[in-house]
Amino acid sequence: MKKILISLNHPAHYHLFKNTVSILRQRGYEPLYVISNKDILERLMIAENVEYIKLNEQIRRKKSMLSVFWGAGIDLLRKDYLLFCFVRKYKPSIMIGTDISITHIGKLRNIPTLFFNEDDFEINKLACMFAYPFVTKVVSPDICSVGKYTRKKIAYKGYQKIAYLHPDYFSPDYELIKGIVGKNESFFIIRLVSLTAGHDLTGQHNGISMFLLDNLIDILSRYGRIFITSETVLDAKYDRYVLKMEPNLMHHLLSFATLFIGDSQSMCFEAGLLGTPYIRYNDFVGKISVLNEVEHTYKLGVGIPTDNPSRLLNVIEELLSTPDLKSVWREKVKQVYKDKIDVAKFYADVIENEIK
Numbered sequence: 001m002k003k004i005l006i007s008l009n010h011p012a013h014y015h016l017f018k019n020t021v022s023i024l025r026q027r028g029y030e031p032l033y034v035i036s037n038k039d040i041l042e043r044l045m046i047a048e049n050v051e052y053i054k055l056n057e058q059i060r061r062k063k064s065m066l067s068v069f070w071g072a073g074i075d076l077l078r079k080d081y082l083l084f085c086f087v088r089k090y091k092p093s094i095m096i097g098t099d100i101s102i103t104h105i106g107k108l109r110n111i112p113t114l115f116f117n118e119d120d121f122e123i124n125k126l127a128c129m130f131a132y133p134f135v136t137k138v139v140s141p142d143i144c145s146v147g148k149y150t151r152k153k154i155a156y157k158g159y160q161k162i163a164y165l166h167p168d169y170f171s172p173d174y175e176l177i178k179g180i181v182g183k184n185e186s187f188f189i190i191r192l193v194s195l196t197a198g199h200d201l202t203g204q205h206n207g208i209s210m211f212l213l214d215n216l217i218d219i220l221s222r223y224g225r226i227f228i229t230s231e232t233v234l235d236a237k238y239d240r241y242v243l244k245m246e247p248n249l250m251h252h253l254l255s256f257a258t259l260f261i262g263d264s265q266s267m268c269f270e271a272g273l274l275g276t277p278y279i280r281y282n283d284f285v286g287k288i289s290v291l292n293e294v295e296h297t298y299k300l301g302v303g304i305p306t307d308n309p310s311r312l313l314n315v316i317e318e319l320l321s322t323p324d325l326k327s328v329w330r331e332k333v334k335q336v337y338k339d340k341i342d343v344a345k346f347y348a349d350v351i352e353n354e355i356k
Contacts, residue, residue, distance in 0.1 A: 017347070141289070193264045228242055298332060
């Protein structure tokens with residue numbers, strides 16, 4: 001049986017491959033997850049009862065250019081070493097993932113590697129420059145830039161998040177979250193991220209400040225309940241809002257939310273594809289091709305840069321005054337799934353072709 005190593009660094013990446021893994025198992029392959037624990041990734045794997053190997057914990061980074069660069073560099077060197085040792089024993093037929101280390105070890109061990117990315121080369125240069133020269137193929141949406149590595153690109157008409165949020169694979173189930181919110185209750189989710197990933201190398205990408213968070217709470221509390229999920233520890237005054245739930249239920253909660261507001265690219269994207277309006281407030285607005293398409297072509301969300309906080313507050317009021325807001329969004333999102341392919345199956349086909 002041919003072994004497939006799937007290397008994960010982020011909770012969203014488990015979701016990205018889980019349906020593809022199921023398809024590959026049905027075809028007779030043996031996939032195995034290898035993780036570097038970040039945020040809630042390991043908690044998610046445990047909640048999903050999935051077998052995995054943990055190689056290392058990611059280093060905590062401060063929001064500065066030096067900290068991000070140093071932390072990312074040390075993480076990469078440690079991961080390269082640990083993955084090399086593991087691969088030497090495990091002997092996979094192919095390595096896939098969103099992890100730079102697979103490209104290095106694949107090159108050293110002469111193992112095919114597929115790097116899955118939907119960040120444009122220009123916005124995530126650090127990861128791309130360390131991965132693309134060594135990788136076998138880059139699997140990326142057709143609208144994404146891969147810089148000068150176009151000969152390595154396997155393009156597709158879709159988004160990564162369709163691989164797990166497509167209605168063929170995911171159905172929102174209120175019964176799973178009924179202990180958290182009432183069936184017809186209006187509620188809002190606010191997501192705060194640390195902005196210390198590799199693509200935040202300059203340390204100049206900002207998001208929702210605590211002052212602005214207080215303003216958001218003041219406005220949204222008039223319309224319904226508020227849940228906050230944060231990568232960093234918040235002041236005790238926000239304890240009443242902090243979301244406490246198993247991480248594998250988040251997409252169900254997102255589906256029923258009235259509105260999502262965040263400085264996270266991933267969760268904003270997910271909210272939109274689940275038919276929940278989102279407002280993305282950070283300094284990546286206008287720079288990412290897939291989100292530009294979701295926001296301007298399909299109009300599933302609104303991106304607002306951090307130099308315009310008053311617009312954020314105005315857009316909230318505009319959206320919440322829209323009649324049948326959720327029904328409008330659920331109709332909008334249908335067009336996405338008409339236009340795009342079955343991404344999970346496409347991934348399985350690509351992986352299988354590279355093994356052969």
